[in-house]
Amino acid sequence: MSAKIKDVAAAAGVSVATVSRALGSGPVSAALRQRVEEAAKQLGYRPNLSARRLRSQHTQTVGLIVSDIRNPFFTAVSRAVEDAAYQAGMRVILCNTDENPDKEAMYLRLMEEERVSGVIFSPTRDTARRLRPDAYGFPVVMIDRSGPAGQADAVVLDNRLAAAQLVEHLLAQGYRHIGGLFGNTSSTGSERHAGFEAALAAHGLAGEGRFIAPTAEAAETVVTQWLAEEQRPDALIASNGLLLLGALRALQRAGLSSPHDLALAGFDNEVWTGLVGNGLTVIEQPVYEIGRTAMEMLLSRLDDPGLSIRSVVLAGRLLVRGSTSPHPSAQGVFGQP
Amino acid sequence: MSAKIKDVAAAAGVSVATVSRALGSGPVSAALRQRVEEAAKQLGYRPNLSARRLRSQHTQTVGLIVSDIRNPFFTAVSRAVEDAAYQAGMRVILCNTDENPDKEAMYLRLMEEERVSGVIFSPTRDTARRLRPDAYGFPVVMIDRSGPAGQADAVVLDNRLAAAQLVEHLLAQGYRHIGGLFGNTSSTGSERHAGFEAALAAHGLAGEGRFIAPTAEAAETVVTQWLAEEQRPDALIASNGLLLLGALRALQRAGLSSPHDLALAGFDNEVWTGLVGNGLTVIEQPVYEIGRTAMEMLLSRLDDPGLSIRSVVLAGRLLVRGSTSPHPSAQGVFGQP
DNA sequence: GTAGCAATTGAAATCGATTACATTTTTGCT
DNA sequence: AGCAAAAATGTAATCGATTTCAATTGCTAC
Structure with missing residues (x-):
C-alpha cells in the first residue's frame, strides 16, 4: 500500500501534525519543512483526498x-x-x-x-x-x-434579443414567411420563441413556431414534413445547433438549397455552419x-x-453568412449577381 | 449541517451499524430496514462519500x-x-x-x-x-x-489498416500523388503514417507525409503553403478530424474544391464531413x-x-463520399457522367 | 538569571462512515 | 422443552488526514 502521513512522519522524525503543516501551510521551521518534503518525496507520499475532505469539511x-x-x-x-x-x-x-x-x-x-x-x-x-x-x-x-x-x-x-436579431435580419433581407423551430424542454426554447414572435409582431407579421424535442432527428423529421406542406415558409430559424443540423439535413435530403429555396439561420456557431455551402447565418454564443x-x-x-x-x-453576435442572402424578390430587376 | 448517520440511528432507535447495514447490503430485519429508511428519508440523510471512501478503501x-x-x-x-x-x-x-x-x-x-x-x-x-x-x-x-x-x-x-484502406481507395480512384498530414504528438499519427507509406510502397509508389501539430490551424497553414508549391499532390489524407478541418479550410480559402482540384479524405466521421459539398470520404471510428x-x-x-x-x-469503416470520386484522368473517354 | 511572549512542535480529538468482533435474539430440530 | 446454530444487532476500532490545545523551545528585556 502507498505511504501514509504517519510513514512520512516516522521517516522525517517528526509528528504527523508537523508533516501536515509542512506540506500544507502551517508554521514550520524551514529546516523541518525541508526534511519533511524530502521524506515525502522519498516515499512517494500522496495525500489521501478522501481523508482530507472528510476532516477539513470542504x-x-x-x-x-x-x-x-x-x-x-x-x-x-x-x-x-x-x-x-x-x-x-x-x-x-x-x-x-x-x-x-x-x-x-x-x-x-x-x-x-x-x-x-x-x-x-x-x-x-x-x-x-x-x-x-x-x-x-x-x-x-x-x-x-x-x-x-x-x-x-x-x-x-440574451435569448429574446438574439432571436429578434435573427428575425430582423431575415426581414431586412426580404423574407416574410418565417418559420421557427424551438426545443421543447428548456426555458431557452421558450425565450427564443418569445423574441421570435415579438420581432415579427413589431412588423405586423406572424410567424409559425414549432416546439419539438431538441434532437437533430426530430428536427429533420419535422422539417422534411414542413417542406412538403403547400405553403412552406421562405425562411427558417432553428433555436440551437442540433435543430439547425436537422433542418439542414432535411433540406439536403429534399434536394433544396439555402438561400435559393429557403433561407436558413440559427443558433450556435458550430464548426460546420461555416463550411456548408456559403455558410449558415447564426447567432454565435460567447x-x-x-x-x-x-x-x-x-x-x-x-x-x-x-x-x-x-x-x-x-x-x-450575429454572424451573417450566405444562407440568408437577400430574398430573390428583393433583388430587383437585375436578378442574381 | 445535514444529518449524519448518527442522527438517523437516533431517530430510528437503532445503532449506527444497523443504519449502515440497512441502507447498504447488510443482514437486517425487514422491520428495522423499514424504520431506518423512514428515518433517513425524514431527515433527508445523504451519506458522506468522502467518509465512505476513506473507510471502505475503494x-x-x-x-x-x-x-x-x-x-x-x-x-x-x-x-x-x-x-x-x-x-x-x-x-x-x-x-x-x-x-x-x-x-x-x-x-x-x-x-x-x-x-x-x-x-x-x-x-x-x-x-x-x-x-x-x-x-x-x-x-x-x-x-x-x-x-x-x-x-x-x-x-x-487498427491505424495501419485504416490508413492503408484510404490509400488503396484513392489509388483505385486513380490518384497517384498522395500527400498525408499526420499529428506529431501521438503514436496514432506515426502508425497511420506507417500504414500510409506501406500501402503506397506496395504499389511501388512513394507519398509525402508531413508531421505537424495536431490543430486545425497548423493544418490550414501547412496545406495552404503546400497547395502553392509547384507540384502539388492530387490527393490529401488527414490523419484526424482537426487536421482534416484545417485542410478543408485551406482548400476553401484557396478557392479550390474537392475532388475537382484535389481529392480529400481523412479520419473521424464528424458531423460536418457529411455536410460539405458532396461529403468527405473518411474512416469512421467506432x-x-x-x-x-x-x-x-x-x-x-x-x-x-x-x-x-x-x-x-x-x-x-471506410465511408466513401464525394470528395474522392474518380480522378478526372481515370474517367475514360466518356468524361463526367 | 529569569519572567514574558512568540514561534514551533507534539499529543490527541475529530471528521462520518464501514466493519470486525461481541452479544443478543431467533430459528430449527430432536 | 432444551440446545445448537444461525441471524440480527450493538460496541468499538478504524480509515488518513486536519486541527485544537497543550507543551516546549528560543528570544528579548529587565
Whole structure:
C-alpha cells in the first residue's frame, strides 16, 4: 500500500501534525519543512483526498450538470468551467442528464453526497421550475437556462434579443414567411420563441413556431414534413445547433438549397455552419465566457454567501453568412449577381 | 449541517451499524430496514462519500484523461465511458491535458491522490513511452494511443489498416500523388503514417507525409503553403478530424474544391464531413465502442488484476463520399457522367 | 538569571462512515 | 422443552488526514 502521513512522519522524525503543516501551510521551521518534503518525496507520499475532505469539511469540488456533453455548446462551456476550476484549485465532476428530469434528480442527489462546494447546472424547464436551490447544501449557478427570477444565480444569453436579431435580419433581407423551430424542454426554447414572435409582431407579421424535442432527428423529421406542406415558409430559424443540423439535413435530403429555396439561420456557431455551402447565418454564443463567468459567480458566492442573487445576461453576435442572402424578390430587376 | 448517520440511528432507535447495514447490503430485519429508511428519508440523510471512501478503501471512481474534450472523438468516447461507468456504479473524473506532458503528469498525480480505481488515458507519445503503469496504485487502460507492446491494456483503432484502406481507395480512384498530414504528438499519427507509406510502397509508389501539430490551424497553414508549391499532390489524407478541418479550410480559402482540384479524405466521421459539398470520404471510428470497451477492460482488470495485458484493436469503416470520386484522368473517354 | 511572549512542535480529538468482533435474539430440530 | 446454530444487532476500532490545545523551545528585556 502507498505511504501514509504517519510513514512520512516516522521517516522525517517528526509528528504527523508537523508533516501536515509542512506540506500544507502551517508554521514550520524551514529546516523541518525541508526534511519533511524530502521524506515525502522519498516515499512517494500522496495525500489521501478522501481523508482530507472528510476532516477539513470542504471538498474543493464543483458539479457540472449538462444535458449532453456531445453538444458542442456544452463541450465548450464545460471546457471553460474546467479551466477556471482547476485554476482555482477545484475539481469538476461532469454529469450528463439527457434532458431527463429523473437523471437530473439523481445527479443532484449525488452532488449532495459528494458534498460539492457548488453546482453549475443547465436544467430542463420542469426541473428549473421545481428547483429550490436553498434546499441543497450548496449554491447553484444555472447556465444557458434559468428558472423563475431571483431563484438562483444564472448566466444566460440574451435569448429574446438574439432571436429578434435573427428575425430582423431575415426581414431586412426580404423574407416574410418565417418559420421557427424551438426545443421543447428548456426555458431557452421558450425565450427564443418569445423574441421570435415579438420581432415579427413589431412588423405586423406572424410567424409559425414549432416546439419539438431538441434532437437533430426530430428536427429533420419535422422539417422534411414542413417542406412538403403547400405553403412552406421562405425562411427558417432553428433555436440551437442540433435543430439547425436537422433542418439542414432535411433540406439536403429534399434536394433544396439555402438561400435559393429557403433561407436558413440559427443558433450556435458550430464548426460546420461555416463550411456548408456559403455558410449558415447564426447567432454565435460567447461559449467560453459563459463557462468562465459561471465559475466566477460560483466562486464569488462561495466567498460570500450573502450576495444577492445575480443574473448575468450576455449578448450573442450575429454572424451573417450566405444562407440568408437577400430574398430573390428583393433583388430587383437585375436578378442574381 | 445535514444529518449524519448518527442522527438517523437516533431517530430510528437503532445503532449506527444497523443504519449502515440497512441502507447498504447488510443482514437486517425487514422491520428495522423499514424504520431506518423512514428515518433517513425524514431527515433527508445523504451519506458522506468522502467518509465512505476513506473507510471502505475503494472510491468507485475512474479517471478519464484526454487531450481535449472539444475534440468530438474524445467527446464521444467520454460519453461512452461515462455511460458505462455510471452503469457500473462508478463516477468519472474528466481531465484535459492539451497534449501537454506536464499536465499529464499533474493529472496522474491527482488520480493517485483521489485513489481512483483506475484510469483511462490517451497519452502523448512522450508520456506513453515513459509511462510505467505499475508505478501507480491503479490500472491504466490506454485509448486511441498506445505505448510499447505489453505495457498496459489498450483499445485502439487498427491505424495501419485504416490508413492503408484510404490509400488503396484513392489509388483505385486513380490518384497517384498522395500527400498525408499526420499529428506529431501521438503514436496514432506515426502508425497511420506507417500504414500510409506501406500501402503506397506496395504499389511501388512513394507519398509525402508531413508531421505537424495536431490543430486545425497548423493544418490550414501547412496545406495552404503546400497547395502553392509547384507540384502539388492530387490527393490529401488527414490523419484526424482537426487536421482534416484545417485542410478543408485551406482548400476553401484557396478557392479550390474537392475532388475537382484535389481529392480529400481523412479520419473521424464528424458531423460536418457529411455536410460539405458532396461529403468527405473518411474512416469512421467506432467511437462509442472504444469508450465502452475501455471501461469494460478496466472493470475486468479490477475484478481480476492477474489478467495478462490485453490490446483490443478495432477496425474502422471506410465511408466513401464525394470528395474522392474518380480522378478526372481515370474517367475514360466518356468524361463526367 | 529569569519572567514574558512568540514561534514551533507534539499529543490527541475529530471528521462520518464501514466493519470486525461481541452479544443478543431467533430459528430449527430432536 | 432444551440446545445448537444461525441471524440480527450493538460496541468499538478504524480509515488518513486536519486541527485544537497543550507543551516546549528560543528570544528579548529587565
